[in-house]
Amino acid sequence: MITVVRRRPVLVLIALIVWTKPLNDSRQISYRILDASANRAAEGIRTIEEFARFGLEDSDSAGAAKALRHELAAALSRLNRAELLTARDTEADVGTTLQTAAEYSRTEIADVISAAAERVQQSLRVLEEYGKTIDVEFARRIESLRYRAYTHHRRIELQALAHRRTRRLADAVLYLLIDCGSSEVTFVETIRSLSQAGVDVFQLRDKQASDRELFERAKVGVAIAKDCGALFIVNDRADIALSAEADGVHVGQDELPAIMARRVLGGGRLVGVSTHDIAQVHQAIADGADYIGCGPTFPSTTKSFDAHAGTAFLKQVHEETRQTPRPAFAIGGINPQNLDQVTACGFHRIAVTAAINDAADPAAAARALRRGLVG
Template sequence: MSDPRIYRLLDASSNRAVEAVRVVEDIVRFIFNDQMMTREWKTFRHDLCSVLQVLSIDMRLAFRQADADVGASIALGSEMQRGSVAEILAANLARLQQSLRSLEEAGKLIDADAAQKIEALRYESYTLAAASQTIGVSIDRLQQVKLCVLIDGGASDQQFCRLIDMLVSASVGAIQLREKKVDDSRLMALARILVAKTRRRKTLSIINDRPDIAALAGTDGVHVGQEDLSVRDARQIVGPQSVIGVSAHSLDQLNRAVLEGANYAGIGPIFASKTKQFATHGGISLLKEVVNQTALPLFAIGGIDTKNVDTVIEAGAKRVAVAAAITAAPDPAQVVAALHQRLDFANSQAESPDENTPSR
């Protein structure tokens, strides 16, 4: 039999791990109001508690000596200081992962199978931690972005520049360059114009499909589709500070986007689009299915205009991505203003956290 005092270490690490995961779960549940991540962390907590059952509670209690803990009186000033929810989240994620490692190593002396399961949970925690922290960052960074306008290169540089200037002046939150009919040299030139026009302004510059162009031009981000590079691969190109959006046509695709670290998702197509053809349309039913599943910023996309945007908002959307309804309009600024008015009202009327939040 191994040194029975190992149970003292296992007891302390078990308590730390379970306490930390509860804090994380409470943050994604009550602060982020994220049903998907609440479900993930709740499942994680239950799996962890199930593994810990192999540790004899009698032995744990027998060696539990909190009053004699030589480390209890050692306190760092930073431990009692937290400047934000993000800091609380980061501290408890670190505490969880460190405790899991301690459990894994000490558990090898008691039950190799349990130690292996804890190792698997530790690796799972890395994925869940990254996704949870990305959601927090994305909520903050895209808080004011309610309208994304998709544009192409236009008939000339002058027309392209005039459109961007108008959109920026109208306080559009993001402009996404979606241009598939030009060569890479021309696409790079357009991307650099977009960056120059939006630099130090509140409008984000996004490139469609091409993380390489986004990285070279220095845009704020890139948007990828289901047939493009994955979010994780795109992140390797554009780096940690770039915004990455992904198209999601189902709840499963949205779940994957969240766990891969996307900063936002485009949900659709909601209606038939004049600028992009799809074999099928998820429609309002798709929007209703996914809109309350995650706190990650979601943009309804596909055929949205001033005539149907209220239907989209009623389905739960707080953000929309629009193309032809603005770019092909006789007065694009007027359409932007009308959409902003509807979206601003919807966001001001947003309900408090859902009463149907998952139970403990």
């Protein structure tokens, strides 16, 4: 009897160990992952939908996002809701305390949309893979949804980038042409100091540089300009602008037509066109130019012209583009001494080179020009 009494608790304990269901079995783990991923996907889609609705005011993009959200909900209805809720354990989720600096690095709306799109796509993939362990038909539906999300998110991200660029362009008044500089360090310092002094747009124009040097400088310039809140444009070369992920390209009347430059760049980037008469202005607008340069207004030390359109051309552009407005920058020989003649024509945007680059104090020259444009 004594022996039996001593062993009985051991047998009971063994039985409990053998027959007690583990708290984290395979099915529960899958449901916990599915619940978290479903929430992330739905939140990401809603983030994108709100931008399409209130930012872009694009009913097609907003409707596409809404359709994705409802299709996700329909697919999730195949799963056991009670098991999803039971598996949820936010307090015990070790991931809630894991954070990176990038999670709070959202300098603009385009960054928010990009992060949301990546979150949705990754979450849908997780739903698809772990869903296979619960319901194969659910996984198939999620797979189809994931591919549609790729297409929709490509469109919305391009729209977000275009929104950022057009918004900055709309606010831009001072546009500066720069070359590659004597070194990368000098190039970077130029962009940083002059953006702080009021330059809104930088255009890389260097006829002496090799393609490789232009590309390398453009890559650096894009990053620095974005960090400074400025736009970075490449002169003439749509291929380099695209490869370096620049904000756009600027073409003249002898270079690639604007409509072809747009075809090279695709959506989301800016195309600017230099114009010298009103017919060219109307053609640039018809070709979909995002902005135009108008001139030459005065003789220039940077580029020679057989004739100068002068301030009369600026007045004509100001009057004749009221119905089809585009940001228009006066170009050619503009400096602090003749700036008032430009603004008198209704132009409060200028593109310059020597007025800043050749000044004894380029930053001071930039500030002076900006004051003359915006007061």
